[in-house]
Each structure stands twice: as C-alpha cells, then as structure tokens.
Amino acid sequence: xxxxxxxxxxxxxxxxxxxxxxxxxxxxxxxxxxxxxxxxxxxxxxxxxxxxxxxxxxxxxxxxxxxxxxxxxxxxxxxxxxxxxxxxxxxxxxxxxxxxxxxxxxxxxxxxxxxxxxxxxxxxxxxxxxxxxxxxxxxxxxxxxxxxxxxxxxxxxxxxxxxxxxxxxxxxxxxxxxxxxxxxxxxxxxxxxxxxxxxxxxxxxxxxxxxxxxxxxxxxxxxxxxxxxxxxxxxxxxxxxxxxxxxxxxxxxxxxxxxxxxxxxxxxxxxxxxxxxxxxxxxxxxxxxxxxxxxxxxxxxxxxxxxxxxxxxxxxxxxxxxxxxxxxxxxxxxxxxxxxxxxxxxxxxxxxxxxxxxxxxxxxxxxxxxxxxxxxxxxxxxxxxxxxxxxxxxxxxxxxxxxxxxxxxxxxxxxxxxxxxxxxxxxxxxxxxxxxxxxxxxxxxxxxxxxxxxxxxxxxxxxxxxxxxxxxxxxxxxxxxxxxxxxxxxxxxxxxxxxxxxxxx
Amino acid sequence: xxxxxxxxxxxxxxxxxxxxxxxxxxxxxxxxxxxxxxxxxxxxxxxxxxxxxxxxxxxxxxxxxxxxxxxxxxxxxxxxxxxxxxxxxxxxxxxxxxxxxxxxxxxxxxxxxxxxxxxxxxxxxxxxxxxxxxxxxxxxxxxxxxxxxxxxxxx
Numbered sequence: 001x002x003x004x005x006x007x008x009x010x011x012x013x014x015x016x017x018x019x020x021x022x023x024x025x026x027x028x029x030x031x032x033x034x035x036x037x038x039x040x041x042x043x044x045x046x047x048x049x050x051x052x053x054x055x056x057x058x059x060x061x062x063x064x065x066x067x068x069x070x071x072x073x074x075x076x077x078x079x080x081x082x083x084x085x086x087x088x089x090x091x092x093x094x095x096x097x098x099x100x101x102x103x104x105x106x107x108x109x110x111x112x113x114x115x116x117x118x119x120x121x122x123x124x125x126x127x128x129x130x131x132x133x134x135x136x137x138x139x140x141x142x143x144x145x146x147x148x149x150x151x152x153x154x155x156x157x158x159x160x161x162x163x164x165x166x167x168x169x170x171x172x173x174x175x176x177x178x179x180x181x182x183x184x185x186x187x188x189x190x191x192x193x194x195x196x197x198x199x200x201x202x203x204x205x206x207x208x209x210x211x212x213x214x215x216x217x218x219x220x221x222x223x224x225x226x227x228x229x230x231x232x233x234x235x236x237x238x239x240x241x242x243x244x245x246x247x248x249x250x251x252x253x254x255x256x257x258x259x260x261x262x263x264x265x266x267x268x269x270x271x272x273x274x275x276x277x278x279x280x281x282x283x284x285x286x287x288x289x290x291x292x293x294x295x296x297x298x299x300x301x302x303x304x305x306x307x308x309x310x311x312x313x314x315x316x317x318x319x320x321x322x323x324x325x326x327x328x329x330x331x332x333x334x335x336x337x338x339x340x341x342x343x344x345x346x347x348x349x350x351x352x353x354x355x356x357x358x359x360x361x362x363x364x365x366x367x368x369x370x371x372x373x374x375x376x377x378x379x380x381x382x383x384x385x386x387x388x389x390x391x392x393x394x395x396x397x398x399x400x401x402x403x404x405x406x407x408x409x410x411x412x413x414x415x416x417x418x419x420x421x422x423x424x425x426x427x428x429x430x431x432x433x434x435x436x437x438x439x440x441x442x443x444x445x446x447x448x449x450x451x452x453x454x455x456x457x458x459x460x461x462x463x464x465x466x467x468x469x470x471x472x473x474x475x476x477x478x479x480x481x482x483x484x485x486x487x488x489x490x491x492x493x494x495x496x497x498x499x500x501x502x503x504x505x
Numbered sequence: 506x507x508x509x510x511x512x513x514x515x516x517x518x519x520x521x522x523x524x525x526x527x528x529x530x531x532x533x534x535x536x537x538x539x540x541x542x543x544x545x546x547x548x549x550x551x552x553x554x555x556x557x558x559x560x561x562x563x564x565x566x567x568x569x570x571x572x573x574x575x576x577x578x579x580x581x582x583x584x585x586x587x588x589x590x591x592x593x594x595x596x597x598x599x600x601x602x603x604x605x606x607x608x609x610x611x612x613x614x615x616x617x618x619x620x621x622x623x624x625x626x627x628x629x630x631x632x633x634x635x636x637x638x639x640x641x642x643x644x645x646x647x648x649x650x651x652x653x654x655x656x657x658x659x660x
Contacts, residue, residue: 056638173555178515180548219585392609404640450544457537
C-alpha cells in the first residue's frame with residue numbers, strides 16, 4: 001500500500017506539471033476529435049498521431065502522457081459516431097450502437113451521449129484505481145519470472161489472442177506469425193548476423209515499428225475509406241437538449257459497476273481488449289436485466305454496459321503492458337512500441353527503474369478521465385460536428401498526416417513508399433477478414449519472445465525441458481490450454497442446447 | 506477463392522523465408538545452443554502449417570469489389586506513390602496541394618472546393634508543423650532557392 005501511495009505521489013507530481021497537464025488536455029481533446037471521425041477508431045488515431053508525437057522531441061513521460069490521452073480520448077470519442085451515425089469507429093464500439101443509436105433516433109441523442117460519457121468515466125476511473133492497486137503487486141511478482149516463464153507467458157498471450165480475437169483462429173495465429181516474422185528482419189542482436197536484409201541498408205536495423213503501424217493501420221484504413229466511398233453518404237442525427245437525469249444514473253448504477261468489473265478483468269487478459277470486453281458485458285447485462293425485452297430498442301442499461309466495459313478494458317489492458325511488457329490489446333501494443341522507441345523496456349522493472357514514466361502515466365489517466373468528462377459534457381455538440389466532415393476531405397487528410405508523421409522521423413522518402421506498400425498489404429488482410437492487431441502484437445513481441453527463448457536454452461545448455469521445469473510456466477501453459485479449449489467447449493455446449501431446444505419445440 | 510489465392514501467394518513468400526532460414530542464415534561462430542537461424546525456422550514451420558490449413562479449408566467469402574472500386578483503389582494507390590515520389594522534389598506545400606486537390610476531387614468533392622482544401626492543407630500543414638511545432642518537412646528543391654533569395658533579400 002505504501003508503495004502505491006508514494007508511487008501515486010510521484011506520478012501526480014509528474015502529471016500535474018503544467019506542461020504535462022496541458023498535454024493530457026490536448027491529448028484528450030485531439031483524441032476525442034479523432035475518435036469522433038466516422039470510421040476512424042482509437043487504434044488508427046493513435047497510429048497516425050504516434051510519429052508526430054515522437055517527432056516533437058518531448059521527454060518520454062510527456063510523449064507517453066500525450067499518447068495515452070489520445071488513446072483515452074479516442075475511446076471516448078468513438079461512442080459519438082456509434083450513437084449518432086450507427087457507424088462504430090472500431091470493434092470495441094459495435095455494442096454501443098445496439099442501444100445507443102435507437103435512443104438517438106427516439107430523439108434522446110443528448111441523453112444517450114451524456115449517459116455514455118458518465119458510464120465511460122465510471123468504467124475508466126474504476127479501472128485506473130484497480131490498476132494502481134494491482135500493477136505494483138503484479139510487477140513485484142513478475143520480477144521473479146525467468147526467461148522460461150516469459151516464453152510461457154508469450155505462449156499464453158498468443159493463445160488468448162488466437163482464441164478470443166477475430167473470427168478465425170488460424171487467421172489470427174497466422175497474423176501473429178507474420179508479425180513475428182517481420183520482426184526477424186534486420187541484424188540479429190546476439191550474433192550480428194544480418195537476416196532477410198537482402199543487402200538493403202535501409203532495413204539493416206529492422207523495419208521501423210512506426211512504419212509497420214502507420215502502414216498497416218493508417219494507410220490500410222485510408223484505402224478502406226476509398227473503397228467505401230462509393231456506397232452512399234452517412235447521415236448524422238442531430239444532438240438535442242436532452243440530458244442524463246439522476247433517475248437514469250440510479251437505474252444504471254449496478255449495470256455500470258458490473259460492466260466495469262467485467263471490462264477490467266477481460267482487459268487484463270493479454271491480447272484481448274475493448275471489443276471482447278464490451279461484447280461480454282453487453283451479453284451479461286442482457287441476461288441479467290433484460291426482463292421486458294427492451295435491449296436493442298434504446299435501453300439506457302444496454303448503452304451504459306458496453307461503454308463502461310470498454311473504457312474499463314482500456315485501463316485493464318494497460319496492466320499487462322506496464323507490468324509484464326505484454327500488451328493487452330492492439331492499441332496498447334502501439335503504446336508499448338512507443339515506449340521501446342524511447343528506450344524504455346516496459347516490464348516488471350519499469351516501476352522500479354522509471355517510476356516517473358510508469359506512475360506519471362497512471363496519474364495522467366486519473367486526470368485524463370476527469371478531463372474527458374469535463375470536456376465531453378459541454379462540448380459534445382462540437383465533437384458531433386466532426387461527423388459532418390465529408391469523407392472526401394477526411395481521406396486525403398489521413399494520408400497527409402501519415403506522411404508528415406513518417407517523414408519527420410528520419411526524413412527518408414523510402415519510408416513513404418514502405419507505408420504505402422504495407423497499407424496495400426493491410427487492406428488485403430482486412431478484406432480477407434484477418435484482424436490486424438495480432439500482427440502488431442507479434443511484431444512488437446517478436447524480439448522479446450526470441451530473446452527469452454534463446455536465453456532460456458542458453459541457461460539449460462540446449463535442454464528444451466527447461467521450458468516446463470517450474471510451476472509458473474506450467475501454470476501459464478495450463479491457462480493457455482484453457483483459453484483455447486474453453487470457448488470451443490462452450491460453443492459446442494451452446495450448440496447442443498440449441499439443438500435440444502429445437503427438438504423439444 | 507480469394508482466400509486461397511492470397512494464402513498461396515503468402516505460402517510462396519513463406520517458403521522463400523524458410524529456405525533462407527534453413528540454408529543461408531548462419532553465425533560464423535556461436536556459443537549459444539540457439540543461433541540466429543533457429544527462431545526463423547520455428548516461425549516458418551508454424552506459418553506454413555497455418556497457410557496449409559487455410560488452403561485446405563478456406564472461408565468461403567465473396568471478395569465483393571466491383572471494377573469501379575478497383576479502379577478507384579488503384580488510382581488512390583498510384584496517387585500515394587506519386588505523392589511519395591514528389592514529396593522531396595516539390596516540397597511539402599506543393600506536393601500536398603497537388604495530392605489533396607486530386608484525391609478529394611476524385612472522391613467527389615467539387616473542383617473549386619477540392620482546390621481550396623488542397624491549398625489549405627498544404628499551407629496550414631506547413632505553418633502548423635514547421636513554424637509552430639518545428640517538425641522537419643521538405644522545403645522542396647524547386648522552392649528552396651526562392652526561400653534563400655528571399656532571406657538574402659531580407660538580410
């Protein structure tokens with residue numbers, strides 16, 4: 001407890017520095033703007049703005065605070081396009097459309113927006129509080145992890161990724177492997193042997209992380225926007241004067257509490273982020289409280305549950321990223337890559353070695369949550385106006401921002417061709433129903449995975465049994481197996497039940 | 506079908522990756538049991554297995570891209586490559602004006618407005634990024650001399 005309090009004190013000292021405070025505000029504001037743009041989710045927003053934030057040359061903690069603010073803001077802003085347009089910005093916001101859009105269509109757009117802002121705030125704050133209690137303890141435990149345990153942890157992370165993310169397990173696994181393979185390009189740090197560089201000096205140091213992220217997310221998103229352009233314009237519903245009432249809050253308080261808990265713990269699972277959390281929270285809430293069948297027709301509880309859950313998951317997915325160095329979602333994988341660019345290795349030692357970064361980030365989330373609520377309630381009309389930006393201006397703007405960001409890193413025009421090429425590749429992947437998050441996760445974790453495997457085998461002198469030689473790794477393999485088998489088993493059982501019901505009717 | 510073609514292309518690439526991992530990568534000397542080649546070998550095997558599964562049992566998805574949309578996409582990609590090609594020679598402002606105008610016009614913006622958008626993006630982007638945030642963007646080989654003579658004229 002002492003470490004938590006003193007850590008928080010350090011963190012708030014960093015985050016309340018006027019400059020950093022301003023960055024939290026700017027980040028939240030810009031993030032909400034980006035999140036509100038139709039079709040542009042948090043992950044794309046963070047991906048496009050990351051190189052620019054890097055190019056500004058701030059201190060690591062300041063840059064990270066700015067990025068986390070953008071991430072948080074984008075999660076907030078995503079609900080605006082879900083509610084008013086019925087177009088979710090990313091997979092995490094799909095559930096918000098189910099009850100949010102019907103409410104707006106019934107002339108309660110203002111009420112829906114303000115209720116979801118409050119639910120997001122509650123979920124987010126709950127997650128940050130739990131995070132500041134849990135993270136140091138988990139980091140303290142993770143210090144005892146050896147290389148073999150890290151290998152097991154990675155296997156667990158990829159197993160939960162493969163089983164919970166995306167439609168097809170094989171495709172997710174293949175995506176992660178593609179990411180891992182991309183990460184092997186460049187000079188091998190242990191032996192100095194170049195791998196897959198084909199004599200090109202541009203990639204001797206490996207493909208830059210920013211290029212992969214901006215290419216796969218930003219540019220692929222742009223091509224998707226171009227593709228959808230022909231399919232008619234979007235129509236935004238107007239924001240009215242209705243507002244969330246005390247009665248609404250009283251009716252949804254338990255919903256929000258339940259959804260926050262669910263969201264946080266699902267967020268912690270490596271590899272699964274807001275999309276799984278909001279889906280599970282919505283499903284649970286529907287089972288518990290949907291007695292009159294009002295879910296899906298504009299029930300405030302159906303709106304509050306996924307919103308609280310996805311913001312809690314955004315906080316929860318920070319926990320494994322900060323304490324283990326294993327990101328809990330695609331977006332945190334990008335934040336992890338950002339840390340690595342500043343030469344900070346996230347993981348158990350970060351809380352001890354760079355407390356100003358770790359705790360500064362945690363403290364900035366407390367502030368960010370409050371800031372978002374304050375920004376969002378009065379300014380929602382302004383953000384809603386972002387929705388009316390015609391797509392034919394938005395699309396070139398994404399390219400211009402991406403080019404600025406990538407060019408400012410090292411000023412090499414070859415990088416611009418690389419992001420365009422990766423964008424085309426990413427568009428094909430998306431079109432074929434691959435999710436892109438596993439690729440980034442694989443790319444970010446590739447080096448760590450390989451290093452730990454090689455280190456473990458160096459310790460044992462080449463004996464592979466070291467990988468299963470202690471209870472921590474065995475437990476993690478068991479969990480990995482469970483994550484893979486449980487959904488299959490549950491799916492079988494649900495199908496069997498459905499068949500039985502069909503027979504009795 | 507699209508899944509199969511894509512998987513087949515990836516399979517060819519992965520086989521190339523595997524061949525290099527199994528034959529070309531070698532450390533001149535090493536003390537560790539796992540050298541630089543082991544990890545790529547493991548990865549290539551996993552990837553090949555995944556690809557074979559996809560080839561064997563692809564999801565049957567329609568790749569619903571009409572000829573018109575293909576044309577748009579190709580044009581957009583060509584513009585992006587052109588933008589990248591001209592980024593340094595023309596400089597940020599001119600290349601952005603060009604790219605912004607043409608792409609937004611292709612996507613359906615009225616011509617004058619597209620031009621307005623392009624000019625606004627180029628000039629405002631430059632002012633915001635270079636003047637305000639001090640980022641490094643290309644001036645352009647054509648424009649740079651103008652800047653220099655201008656500055657000399659001032660000094």
